Amino acid sequence: MSALLSGTNVVRNYGATPALRGVDLAVDEGEIVAVTGPSGCGKSTLLHCLAGILRPDAGTVTYRDQNIGLWSEAARSRLRRTDFGVLFQFGQLVPELTAVENVALPLLLAGSGRREARSVAAEWLDRLGVAELAEQRPGAMSGGQQQRCATARALVTQPRVLFADEPTGALDVLTGEQVLGEIVRVARELGTAVVLVTHAASVAAYADREIVLRDGVLDPTGLGLGVAR
Amino acid sequence: MSTAHVLLGLLAGGPRHGYDLKRAHDESLPRAKPLAFGQVYATLGRLERDGYVTESGQDRDGGPDRTSYELTDDGRRHLDTWLSAVEPPAPYVTSEIFSKVVVALHAADAERARDYLVAQRAAHMSRMRELTTAKSTPAASIGDVIAADYAIGHLEADLRWLQTTLTRVAGLSKEVTN
Numbered sequence: 001m002s003a004l005l006s007g008t009n010v011v012r013n014y015g016a017t018p019a020l021r022g023v024d025l026a027v028d029e030g031e032i033v034a035v036t037g038p039s040g041c042g043k044s045t046l047l048h049c050l051a052g053i054l055r056p057d058a059g060t061v062t063y064r065d066q067n068i069g070l071w072s073e074a075a076r077s078r079l080r081r082t083d084f085g086v087l088f089q090f091g092q093l094v095p096e097l098t099a100v101e102n103v104a105l106p107l108l109l110a111g112s113g114r115r116e117a118r119s120v121a122a123e124w125l126d127r128l129g130v131a132e133l134a135e136q137r138p139g140a141m142s143g144g145q146q147q148r149c150a151t152a153r154a155l156v157t158q159p160r161v162l163f164a165d166e167p168t169g170a171l172d173v174l175t176g177e178q179v180l181g182e183i184v185r186v187a188r189e190l191g192t193a194v195v196l197v198t199h200a201a202s203v204a205a206y207a208d209r210e211i212v213l214r215d216g217v218l219d220p221t222g223l224g225l226g227v228a229r
Numbered sequence: 230m231s232t233a234h235v236l237l238g239l240l241a242g243g244p245r246h247g248y249d250l251k252r253a254h255d256e257s258l259p260r261a262k263p264l265a266f267g268q269v270y271a272t273l274g275r276l277e278r279d280g281y282v283t284e285s286g287q288d289r290d291g292g293p294d295r296t297s298y299e300l301t302d303d304g305r306r307h308l309d310t311w312l313s314a315v316e317p318p319a320p321y322v323t324s325e326i327f328s329k330v331v332v333a334l335h336a337a338d339a340e341r342a343r344d345y346l347v348a349q350r351a352a353h354m355s356r357m358r359e360l361t362t363a364k365s366t367p368a369a370s371i372g373d374v375i376a377a378d379y380a381i382g383h384l385e386a387d388l389r390w391l392q393t394t395l396t397r398v399a400g401l402s403k404e405v406t407n
Contacts, residue, residue: 204354223391
């Protein structure tokens with residue numbers, strides 16, 4: 001069986017600076033994979049390439065046997081609305097919208113009716129333990145509450161893959177642990193695969209396995225032993 | 230760690246018999262070595278001799294006679310003293326891992342040292358995943374979670390130190406060769 005999502009020899013540069021120098025990664029259906037490594041190792045760039053936000057300069061990104069690196073921006077954007085969910089360190093909720101409106105957004109973009117979208121969004125806020133925040137705006141919420149809403153928004157379309165970039169990086173240890181526990185629990189319930197980018201070993205420990213990046217390449221030792229510069 | 234003090238602490242909540250103490254000990258300290266019955270009774274014997282506990286009754290719950298013990302005033306004072314005494318932060322690092330990593334870094338056989346470091350890191354990560362899963366299950370008691378947190382915190386510190394040490398050593402050798 002081929003992997004759900006895979007990157008093969010993925011290369012990405014920022015101007016003259018190489019961020020990824022040929023990375024391979026395959027993620028199976030329902031699998032939780034942590035991508036770790038020190039700051040600047042290329043882990044966020046890899047997430048952006050796999051999620052179709054960035055196009056690799058070389059190499060391929062394959063989702064369900066389709067080379068999505070060749071797709072137009074519009075087609076990749078559509079894929080992110082239907083099959084992928086994305087969660088960043090700072091929830092990036094729309095400040096003018098209430099929690100339930102924020103969570104309903106991906107459903108509305110995918111063509112759901114307003115009433116239906118709000119009702120499903122409210123169920124998702126409940127699932128993430130923040131039902132009472134439905135009519136609050138992000139500015140009135142704590143960081144942990146915002147991340148729970150952002151998680152609900154990322155999962156409301158029941159994506160096949162969730163991309164989470166340091167999702168608890170801005171939270172205190174206990175709040176982060178609760179939010180992470182919820183993300184993992186719901187992903188397992190849905191059978192959603194997760195690509196979890198983190199620099200913390202204790203966060204990576206929530207995943208089924210980890211890959212370590214260093215200077216834009218895979219570090220099979222996890223310790224930077226023998227990684228070519 | 231002193232088993233005697235833990236037993237005194239468990240008795241601070243009221244009288245208990247030996248079996249009950251063993252069970253409470255293993256539940257409160259789930260990642261510590263389980264207490265043997267023999268050790269419970271031997272410890273209770275010493276605590277009684279020193280006047281820290283006293284027999285408070287017998288009960289026969291369809292089984293053999295069971296002697297309950299309770300804390301004496303002396304026992305309570307002894308427990309208070311232990312609880313308020315600051316543990317001296319360890320003056321020397323004595324971990325087996327510390328010694329092995331340092332020796333590995335100095336060893337002539339770099340390949341072998343490298344294999345050890347990689348395997349040790351993998352073992353640490355695997356244990357952290359196991360502990361994280363254990364503490365995330367709905368059935369986990371607060372005792373399980375606290376014990377897992379303690380173990381995870383130490384494993385993570387080991388990994389951080391290992392990585393920092395390797396980076397430091399790499400920096401030093403670069404300085405020497407440049």
